[in-house]
Amino acid sequence: MTKETSPVPAPMTATDAPNVPIHLRPARSDDVPALVGLLLRLKRLNEEFDPLLKVRADAEARATALLTQDLADPKALVLAAEGIGADKDRVVGIVRAHLRERLFYTPENEGVILDIYLLPLYRRHGVGEYLLRETVQALKARGAGIVTAEFPAHNEIATKFYGKRGFRAVTLVHAKSL
Amino acid sequence: MVQAEPPSRPVPRKAEPGPSPPAPPATEEGEGATETLGRRSIELAGFYHGKIETVPSVPIRSLEDFALWYTPGIAAVSRAIEAAPERSFDLTGRWNTIAIVTDGSRVLGLGNVGPEASLPVMEGKAMLFRYLGGVNAIPVPVRINSPGELIETVERIAPGFGGINLEDIASPKCFEVLETLQERLPIPVWHDDQLGTAASTVAGLLNGLELTGRSIGQIRTVLLGAGAANLVTARLLVTLGHDPHAISLVDQRGILHAERDDMDELMLRNPWKYRLALQTNGGGRVGELADALRGADVLLAASRPDPHAVSADVIRTMADDPIVFALANPVPEIWPDVARRAGVAVVATGRSDFPNQVNNSLIFPAVFRGVLDARARSINDEIVLAAARELAARAHDRGLTAEHLLPTMEEREVFPHVAAAVATAAVDAGVARVTRSRAEFLAIAQDRMSRPARLIEAIGRSGLIAPMPPSTPLPSPSKP
Structure with a gap:
């Protein structure tokens, strides 16, 4: 059974936030332009790993539509990372995840981390770790019994990042252009 | 756009002790001279068939001495080194012999000419090593397909050498190769295009700062070009106490900063440049060279040979008595006399026919x-x-x-x-x-x-x- 989920994750408490230069909160519709920029940076990064991940010319319009749709979808989770101090109110990172039902396997509720991106200046200092932890918690709170992450096969940085935190490859997607 | 400067002309200099430096040649003359020298170089290369040869360094009185320098006597020396490999520094010429290793991927300004075509340059370098440093240097151009192969090759030949000089290897591959070999080998590894150029630049800059009454902790420096030399120069400046926030690197895409949309590409392809992008350019300047130079004390240009890469107009926006190093060869990024007329207090170039050669x-x-x-x-x-x-x-x-x-x-x-x-x-x-x-x-x-x-x-x-x-x-x- 899929647990009923709220479209807005519970706000994170101050005790959850380590000493990181960001503040994580649910994304709002006025974040969309900034989030689109971050999402496109991530897709262009993916392009570096594989020619089969060539970014479409209309990617910006697609990203805008996708994020707008996600914000209204109870099965989607979009978080915005804001800077702090002088960078307050500036969106410097994005997390996008979906809840999916696994039809044949248990646990049946899967939280899929589709996109995590943080501007370079805000990386390190354990920020990535913090983003992942908060995302996993939010997905768990919405009933996920398993969490997965999707990223390019040749992204060794992501492989290492998730591997260190207990993730391993479960399903492989092999591609061939036609 | 700023207007192009009139053609370079030597300016009259104040009378100073010592021989006056030769007047800078006009560009076309310079090119003509390079062509003439090239023709002569080919002629001589064909006449001498190579610039170095190995010569015995021991007396050979008769063939009987071979029993000492070679078998059977030499077997004892081999055994001694087998027992204590460090003795190879004492009992052979290893202590004074280095390999000049290149893959020919960035030879002079010629680019990727391949290992064979790099050989005349490596022979020349070996000659300089011998003549200037008294070092036996052996050219070792190698054919490789990846930085890993180059690293492995050097590791395998290292037992015969007291040091390794990496030469003319493209950036950023050269960083990975140098860092890995420095970690792994028990002998010094040097890459001249990084360390040699950076060290001579820093040396000149230290004196330039003194001449103009500056201290390294208080200056703002712009580096034009983010290749091997300038990336290392920036690192050395920070080690010397330069505030990293007061350094801006500028490449073909403008000021290097942490918000640039090629940052992720750099993270994967050139982590050395990526790290500097995160460290430098405090205050988040964006834009072109002109934006970076406003108010800067120092410009260190190591970019492309183009005498208009830096205009007099942008130089005039620098702090009073600025220091400008225009190090591209054979043509500096700005002619020294143009820079001086624009108010530069200290100019250096990479050329021997101007004063202050950074070499x-x-x-x-x-x-x-x-x-x-x-x-x-x-x-x-x-x-x-x-x-x-x-x-x-x-x-x-x-x-x-x-x-x-x-x-x-x-x-x-x-x-x-x-x-x-x-x-x-x-x-x-x-x-x-x-x-x-x-x-x-x-x-x-x-x-x-x-x-x-x-x-x-x-x-x-x-x-x-x-x-x-x-x-x-x-x-x-x-x-x-």
């Missing part, structure tokens, strides 16, 4: 002399900076002027001092196999660095090396 050759022979004399296990940035500081101090002792910022190549007595500073720094860093006082290192370096000139003079007197043939006259212009 690798001021550094690399002495660095290798020093690390080989100390039988160093490695070279770190402190050793590199010791060379830069000593070079600067030597120019300082002779009297600093805006036209005498660094020793020239003619001031040969300087180099053993740099070698001794390097050897001493290796001892201080705990990487030397041989410990001597600085005075002893100096005496050793003086002897070893002066020997090649004596040797070559003696060979010249003997007539064993043919004198240079006259150059053949230019062919008459061919009919269209």
Whole structure:
């Protein structure tokens, strides 16, 4: 059974936030332009790993539509990372995840981390770790019994990042252009 | 767009002691001269068939001596080294022999010409090593397909050498290769395009700062070009106390900053540049060179040979009495006289026909002399900076002027001092196999660095090396 989920994750408490230069909160519709920029940076990064991940010319319009749709979808989770101090109110990172039902396997509720991106200046200092932890918690709170992450096969940085935190490859997607 | 400067003309200089430097040649003349030199180089290369040869360094009185220098006597030497491999530094020429390793991927300004075509350049470098540093250098051009193969190749040949000089390897591959080999090998590994250029730049800059009454902790510096040399120069400046926020790097895409949309690509392809993008350019300046230069004290240009890469107009927006190094070869990013007319207090270039030549050759022979004399296990940035500081101090002792910022190549007595500073720094860093006082290192370096000139003079007197043939006259212009 899929647990009923709220479209807005519970706000994170101050005790959850380590000493990181960001503040994580649910994304709002006025974040969309900034989030689109971050999402496109991530897709262009993916392009570096594989020619089969060539970014479409209309990617910006697609990203805008996708994020707008996600914000209204109870099965989607979009978080915005804001800077702090002088960078307050500036969106410097994005997390996008979906809840999916696994039809044949248990646990049946899967939280899929589709996109995590943080501007370079805000990386390190354990920020990535913090983003992942908060995302996993939010997905768990919405009933996920398993969490997965999707990223390019040749992204060794992501492989290492998730591997260190207990993730391993479960399903492989092999591609061939036609 | 800023207006192009009128063609370069020598400006009258104030009367100064010492020989006045030659007037800068006009661009076309310079190109003509390069062409003439090229023609002559091919002619001579075909006449001499190579620039170096190996010569025995022991007496051979008769063939019977071979029983000592070779089998059977030599087997005992082999066994001694087998028992204690470090003795290879004592019982063979390893202590004074280095490999000049290249994959031919970035030879001079020619680009990726391949290993065979790199050989004449590597032979030339070997000759400089011998003549200036008293170092036996063996050219080793290799054919490789990846940085990993280059690393593996050098690791495999290292047992025969006391040091490795990486040469003309493309950036950013050169960073990975140098860093990995420095970690893995028990001998010093050097990449001249990174360390040699950066060290001589830093040496000149230290004196430029003194001349203009600045301290490194208070200046703002712009580096034009983010290739091997400038990435290392930036790192060395920070080590010397330069505030990283007060450094801006500028490449073809403008100011390097953490918000640029090629940052992720850099993270994957050039982590050295990526790290500097995160560290430098405090205050988040964006835009072009002109935006970076406004109010800056120092410009260190190591980019492309284009005399209009830096205009007089942007120079005028710098702080008062700025320092400008235009190091592209063969044509600097701005002609020195143009820079001076725009108010620059100290100008340096990479050319020997202008004052203040910032030149690798001021550094690399002495660095290798020093690390080989100390039988160093490695070279770190402190050793590199010791060379830069000593070079600067030597120019300082002779009297600093805006036209005498660094020793020239003619001031040969300087180099053993740099070698001794390097050897001493290796001892201080705990990487030397041989410990001597600085005075002893100096005496050793003086002897070893002066020997090649004596040797070559003696060979010249003997007539064993043919004198240079006259150059053949230019062919008459061919009919269209």
